[in-house]
Amino acid sequence: MIAAIIFSIMLVAGFGWFGVNILKIRSNILLGRDVNRKDRPAERWRVMTLVALGQKKMFARPIPALLHLGIYVAFVITQVELIEIVVDGITGSHRAFMESLGGFYTLVISIIEILSVAALIATIAFLVRRNILRLRRFHKPEMKGFPTFDANLILCMELILVFCIFTMNGADEALYLQGASHASHEAGSFGFAISSWVGPHIFGGFSVETLHVLERVGWWGHWIMVLSFLNYLPYSKHFHILLAFPNTWYSNLEKKGKFTNMEAVTNEVKLMLDPTADPFAAPAPEGAPQRFGAKDVTDLTWKNLMDAYTCTECGRCTSECPANITGKKLSPRKIMMDTRDRMVELADGKRKNGKEYEDGKSLMFDYITEEEVWACTSCNACVQACPVNIDPLAIIVDLRRYLVMEESKMPTELTGMLTNIENNGAPWQFSPADRGNWIHED
């Protein structure tokens, strides 16, 4: 009875707090400007199914893709067990669905057990890749401190979760063999794929009392890990397991080479080229003028900000980036991490001090330097590499737009190039009249 009350309080508090954090993240993302990403729904469902559910882009690198798939499928399927845990927890029953489901129950738990072993192997492999093989992309400067801790913590939580599952099922199996399980009055076996071995071999030597304690430790441990995991997610890069779905649904469906055309500029240019325009006309009342490009997260679109929250810091973007490969400071992953960190900082400030609050800092300059922004070749390798369709290039371009159009800050050679285009219609200093000369040259 007390256990059921404690369980119920944990259930409500755990999911409640998670809900509060989800709403917070939603409002943080909505700090961004509006952009329409609801067109072509059929195509969006297709992209989401392939990229998020089917993990299509992960398979560009087959080995990590398979390991990741193991953890992913185990994670999703194991949630089925959560239904029983909740029912058992609230009503005080033990394996509530075992009797009614019969053989199907054995099958489901067996599948969960096999997948848990796959997840265990994958988790250990990931820990080895990260900490012993020390893959380069996991040890770039932006990964120092919390990001590395975060990644290892998540993997360790997965390990604990798997150990809890096998402690729970293994101890219960050992009890069942002695006719002491709460699931049945007779002696027998659950017949689960892995714990029918784990039970006698690992837990065989323990007394019935110890086994009951171990079984409860496993059960409560599992439940506590689920709630901890759930509530850690909003603070972790691991949030991608949820946001991967909406983020791919809202993908940019245009060709990657196509950059957005800024509407505010179009209006200005049309006026400039219109001979009938009245040069003294008052500007149209459009409300607050929008900044050209992005200086801070509030100048970016909500999709850019959702991208930032979806990033799981895998670094595939950075490992494909020609600038980063050749030792430049630019790292597309850092652009996403900076965007997220700045968004959280500004949003927390606004929550404390009111909507109009400004802290005098900005994404450009305080987080991302000019050197990084100018190193980009706009080659789209980062966009292509991202397994969850994040677009770091869109942010880089908006930062450039701000630097050039609001602050006239750019490498001097580019000033020359732009002047040449404006004066000669070519990025080099050639006379436009000579453009056709090649026709008559030998």
Added chain:
Amino acid sequence: MSTLHVPTMAEMMAQGQTPDILFWVGCSGSFDDRAKKITKALVRILNECKVNFAVLGAEESCTGDPAKRAGNEFTFQMQAMMNIQVLDGYEVKKIVTACPHCFNTLKNEYPELGGKYEVIHHTQLIQELINTGKLSLKGGGMFKGKKITFHDPCYLGRGNDIYEAPRELIEKLDAELVEMKRCKTNGLCCGAGGAQMFKEAEKGNKEVNVERTEDALETQASIIATGCPFCNTMMTDGVKNFNKEHEIQVLDVAELIANAAEL
């Protein structure tokens, strides 16, 4: 080599003619000495196939691509609007260009500003000319059996998902197409895009074109083929960096085809 026949839109209009397609030469193709050779190779192909085309000549201007990638949307849109006025004035319907940057900008970024044209890359046009029998290659010509690797221009490949047209053309040469370890969707940039062509690189430990040239050298190819005048410059410089300019040629796909067809 016969003389090139390159009518301008203005000349054609004066004669009351309309070309089927406009050849957008681009800044590089018009002014850069190396890229002019690509331009002329394409013209030889167009002349051989009697394609009814024209160029804008002095009326052509930068598409605005480097300005846009550098973040100057004003300069880009000014260029775009002026170009659209010229193109619409000649009632242009279809455009071919040998520059993936012009191609991307004209195809993807002009429509919203009012410039709606059918835009193709020159490798697509040449492929069409061969497939419809207008251009025939007598065997592979001078490239038969040679190892050729193709460097994917970012704005043709990842930017617009065109990977096969240039490769099919290389295969038509009876040559051995060898892929670099990073190719197609994973192709590494030459280092020129995003307005990098016009500035010094940021501090690092290597130039991007050198890194990319290493990929090409690994394939043991004797020819590096590209479909972009900027990639051509970067790869040529990269080959020179390794003092291999006497062993390895950097050629545009249009040059390969024109030479193979002995035009």
